Amino acid sequence: MASRTQQGTEAARSPTACYRELSQFPAVTGAALGAATGAQSFQLYTECSRPDLPRRRLLRFSRHYSLHRTGNGGLTVSRAALSAEINNQLLSRDSPTGQHRAVLSRCPRQGHELLEVWGSSGRSHSVDLTALGKHGEVYTEGPFACLAWSHSETRLLYVAEKSRPKRWAPCAWDVPGAARPPEEVEDEEDKEQFVYHEDWGEALSTRSVPVLCALDLESSSLSVLEGIPEHLSPGQALWSPGDSGVVFVGWWHEPFRLGLNACSNRRSGIFYLDLSSRSCELLSAEHRAAFSPRLSPDGRRLLYLEGGVGGPHRQCLCLRMLTWQTRQTLMVLDVVQEPTEAFAGLFTEVLPLQCWAADSRRAVLGTPQRSRTDLLLVDTEAATVTNLTAGSPEGCWELLTLQWDLLVATCSAPHHPPSLVVTVLPPAGQELPLRWVPVEDTPIVPGVTWKTLTVRPPCSGQTAAVHSECPGVPDVPGCCLGARDTRDGGYQGRGPGVGGSERHPFPGTQAFEALLLSPPDSMAPHPLVVCPHGGPHAVFDARWRPGMAALCWLGFAVLLVNYRGSLGFGQASISSLLSRVGEQDVADTQLAVEQVLHSEPLDPNRLALLAGSHGAFIALHLLTREPKRYRACALRSPVSNLPALLGTSDIPDWRYTSLGLPYSFERVPRAEEVATMLLRSPIAQAARVQTPVLLCVGARDRRVSPTQALELYRVLRARGVPVRLLWYPQGGHALAGVEMEADVFKNCAQWLLQHMGLP
Template sequence: MEGSSVSVLEGIPEHLSPGQALWSPDDRGVVFVGWWHEPFRLGLSACSNRRSGIFHLDLASGHCELLSAEHAAACSPRLSPDGRRLLYLEGCLGGPHRQCLRLRMLTWLTKQTVTVLDVVQEPTEAFAGLYGEALPLRCWAADSRRAVLSTPQRSRTDLLLVDTEATTVTNLTAGSPEGCWELLTLQWDLLVATCSAPHRPPNLVVSVLPPAGRELPLCWVPVENTPTLPGVTWKTLTVWPPCSRQSPTAHGAQAFEALLLSPPDSTAPHPLVVCPHGGPHAVFDARWRPSMAALCRLGFAVLLVNYRGSLGFGQASISSLLSCVGEQDVEDTQLAVEQVLRSEPLDPHRLALLAGSHGAFIALHLLTREPDRYHACALRSPVSNLLALLGTSDIPDWRYASLGLPYSFERVPRVEEVATMLLRSPIAQAAQVRTPVLLCVGARDRRVSPTQALELYRVLRARGVPARLLWYPDGGHALAGVETEVNVFVNCARWLLRHLGQPRWGVTGQHSS
């Protein structure tokens, strides 16, 4: 900083891509995460299963030492205020690209590592496991013993307090009316966080962390008070698959959840927009989502489905989806739809699907299986052909893992695997689709090639199905950016309104436009 110079650190092995660096406790070295990138790099975004480790580079000698396990996926190192302990997340290699993680701690002087929190197979009321992609940059309490982090816990994201010596975990926000809590920073035991709900934008709140053993109840002071969206309500629904009623201990028998957002009762029975999430190993937590809240303002009810395989419900639930994609996830979504139609004031004749990526894969399967059930469908970056992704996606390993098959870099697909991938793909049954479909795709999508949507679009148009394709030249997989997101939402909303018909009344009592 004084000499205004920049230099590249030497001593990092050539087979590693370094990142997430911080100074070592004595300022004589650098701690960093190194990802193995040979023989070639695989997609890293939303993938916590890539081989990586926590390294220490001694600046004087140039020696680089691996501090974590040799064959694991480690990330997010966080040094305690006294410099004696290093927390980090660790997962298994391969398999699901996101999964339940371990919280590991290294004692700096001895370089001994212990597991503070292990992988949770089956969630309990107290703790469902760790699923966050990173620890907060400042997560340690001043005592260098406790740490605070945020992670999905079923369909919520809660703040958890971890005692690294007692290896215990305390949920600081369980039961709060807000469904999503995120820690921004923890300094001198001052907690700064945001909290939101499906009908309430994020609030900034602060609290002081009490001494150990007296953390509950925690008193939060709002810095701002964002009002809730008038008339919009939400609830969490629990859905039990049929097999779980017969044998609760059977593999894949776990319950799953869905979030229902409802507009004011004056519009009942509401048209319903069904949204299975992408990933597939992701989760719809109960946070503020402007697009979903806007659909409610337009008079639609919205069902966000956390089918088995979603994060926050234990590793066993995640593993249950392997080899069952296109089957279990599709059946779970339809099961959630049938349950909510029985229990809520919804119009069964005005159903629509809105989804992206793997969620769009599920939606397309539903269109082939229920060709007369859904009357509109709007999709973003859809997966329609698993086989075609082998040579075009930045995560070709997932195509094998999704079928329960091991992956290796030199692997060449076999005839039977190719056949299975094609049969599990919605494109194989595209002739059954009769629902109007809107497709939104980014030309620079590395995760799901836009050629997937082009192939599907041509098949639908050739068969006389109403279809429209929107092409975003600079868009990636997430179709992110203010202008792009607004354009996608407006076109999706118009598509739903056009093919479902206008909801009878808007939230203000005026006729919807």
Template structure:
């Protein structure tokens, strides 16, 4: 499928440089989990807390992701000064699927996979060793436990006697309609006639990245009895997840997603109808605590058990939106809005756009809560006073552009911070008393120095007033994050990157791929066109019915502004994007063929009309064009015509620049044949085009080997058609 000659000596040298940059910059670990143990008093009157963290790092040699633990001691003085020291050597995590410390920090629950049999074991460990081990697979009460995604949880009861988790419902083994055994062969006596003929029955799942999630059930492990119970009482038309115990352990709070009449894709979609439920274990009664026709998730109970925070948004429309922060007073069941949807952002607050609250988000006073969320082109740490309904940005103005809160326990905050030129650092702080929060001081437990050869800034782009069909007032500005190599004698080539989604955002965080491109000598422009998260709900809504127009125009405008204001070579400009970002890139190739010399895209949307029957989120195809959606809706000719006219495939004959297409054969969100269709059109018209088909790839093209191969081929493609940049910054740091 490839076109073009084998790489010359110069391109071979570039390929080695690409591999070296990627291998070096991708090795900085990411902290994925943190938990604080119970504190111990020191002789000086302070306290020492054990801090356990889990990290993830690509292992290119073994073609898999390396998981390992790091242990620290956090020392808190009587004056609330804090220091951190390493407590043990790092250790690789083997076979562990889930882990959770108990509320007192005295026990740890671990879900492991037995390497011999492949069975799942749920174990409890303490200071004296293992106190409980149950072979869940051998019990056969349910299917596999959910390890990640929107349903997964592993939650201790407050009394530390029970564990709550979510697993796939156990299903009887389906039998073929006809018996192919030899005449007279014995058949199991318990085989039911009703189960015959269902061997190939279709079972719905929750779409992209959730293909193994079909019928989740709530499960409880009784630690003292070493017994497992699958809870009854959950409504049959609801899939439960994100469960936690009620204040007195007498019931279970969970999120339930309605799946009638059929399931729509849930990954990256906060607009699915869902609610906060309470299941009373004493009588089996299940009640809905949140609003009836809303999308609710991420319940978090305060330390005193009096308040329950959660996120809530609208059903339908944009697949990700600005959310409300809602709170239930537990004993009265009264619900109040703490923070409402923000239509137009202010300097103080732009709204909430995260898909989940931190697992431990409450301050010790059970009044204040903390969360991380995009705020324009940053991700900041916000503090919310739930009684006063006020919000404060704790990280605004700090040099790092992305702050992620990992946990809050005993008013100790554990977070990571990063920037486009700085890999993530693990930091710890003590939350000051109410009214003094801005005096918060961070101490670095693990500090990653900035990488050389990368600088960055945020550009604000104003939309001209003469634009046709103007969007709502206040949405005429957007932002882009520009990464630049060191200034040199020659101008830098530019790689323009619109993000996917489209309702997502390029925040100013560490990304090994963009840093590697910068070190190779390219400037990289990451465009947050109107419709991106972090800029108010009005900005999100402004893209509806303007997909394929406003997003494309904004990206082109950002590229032109950067070329005018920065030392960039306008004769060497490439496009790089994935999913909806690829949709924008392919549009730009057709509309501005003289501006772009190369394009590399991943999982591209090329034909909105054919996606209608192949994507796990067909509702978005209507919403994108401002058309109403219902489960019963049948496509009309005018709908399909409108979708086709907004699609890159309709303008493919105008494309002249070389195009690289990367797709995963297992993509449920954007069918890989979208790229194949576009490839065939370009191939037939003599346009240089190459298609990479990853048999096990999903929509994100995730996986250590796949991610490395995709980046290497995209960078190689851009260098091949733009030419070698004038200088490549040497790598000098390793994690």
């Protein structure tokens, strides 16, 4: 692959060729370990995917490896088999011992969903779930989905859509006296044919009423579990100790459902359903958002994430632990208001399925830490955090599984596609440094360099500062952080207000960061593409993004801006954006641009904007405030008219929260509030836009209505501004999918090249 990549940097200069070349690196989407013969040998199974552009679909395949633990605590790795394509598989999960694998697949002919169990002797069970007719479609992804083995490995637990009877609706134009089947004789239920059924919003439009289902492998019987209160939607289920009941997350859906995708602030709780008595017990606190339960190997402790209800859709979370026998909960890590050098808080929305160490005391999870995603080891008894990957050259680490104290993870960087690595977790207190062993190593992509820039907004009477992150060099001019080397740093974390008493590394004001990706210096000064992220409470971490690397191959430098309000910088940073959207986020982005132009070999006369959703909202504001500064702009699913989203978005509460206004389910907008929203909207100043704008929208977007872009398109076109609108009939908010993503990149890149004057 290295030789092909080298050829790509030298010869392939079209957007399509660059994207095709750089998107071929596979992503590891899942991993499982199984014990082989001997206590020190293991089998590693991985599932991978990459775009198959010629066939316009996602290519999924498996890889197998053999791991052997050596006497000195090391590992040796060897490939056990050739890669094999995965077809029609929707979901899979290995049993606790690794001796069985449950696979949910779809039969290509009938479209039926089959749940099968495979072992060393082949397939042992196959159940046609569709033919049984006890529920609708099985949930295979999203916040509700799960596939869980019982500890006895005799039962499987999953979530599916509640079965809804399909009835023939009589029509006024039916022929009188026409024969109808007896089961279709008109009754009261026929009147329910066109009743509206709520769903869970963007990316969950087919998810309305989830139910928990249990398959008994010994009797081949399937049951929909009863006893769950009607006001709850269950998901993320697992078997309780002893298999006597089920632990699940229940989301309140009364009086109506709000969008759940990328929203960890919805009221939810951890529940226990006793299968014999059908009683349902709330294990977590009332009026909180609790989710992602993980049971320790010894069955004594339950770890889960918890956050506040309402407010920002994504927040800094706390980590709680429940002792199963006593039902007592303990705060392991509280919300961090201000980040320290050692710990910035928890911002992940899901814990790894296998995150516990064998001692049932320590757990490993991945979370944004400023502009990185690191692996953190949490000692649940001492309430301490150790960053296992701080200081590594890779900026994004993701844990795939932790079994028998073997860590399997991927790591990547803006110039380094994901690599698969493994390590042995040492005993408590001896974790650092970890010795990672490459399993599948990918080459560094030539023609792309990157660095992290720290930006501190100016205090009163001070000049703002920006610098490249320089760990171990505390006297960098203008450096507000000094050295940021946390490889040996730990964090003491139990109790309320954790982090507030720690030293604040940003004296005087909250700092933020940006990632700068650059082509070779020989091409300087580089034109700059500015990218504020969407969300707004999200983050650009230093991971591999083939589209951004392709822009560097095309000759652009790329600035990924993590303005104040981004994840990974403490809760105070997130809260600082409330009531300041359209102001603070826009000013931060422009500040990052101005300062990077002074410190890097960039062309100030060739600037462009590339963003989506709330990032597009920021970009549009920049076009109205700097009408002649940016030469091109390409936007995906843009937010342009805030009050228009009140009745069209699946998250109407955010419209109020973003402006610092309270929200309640029964609330209707007031005239002064609508006026405030309109004044904060780019559409109000659209007459100032002079920059050529490309708009890409999905017709099925439930979060930001595509009519936002259509309204903006008409306004710009009427004023003679060069504008183009791409309308994707099957697209949602993320414009996801192999063909759609490739087409969006190609058109955006061509638009930037055309209007920036590049060949």
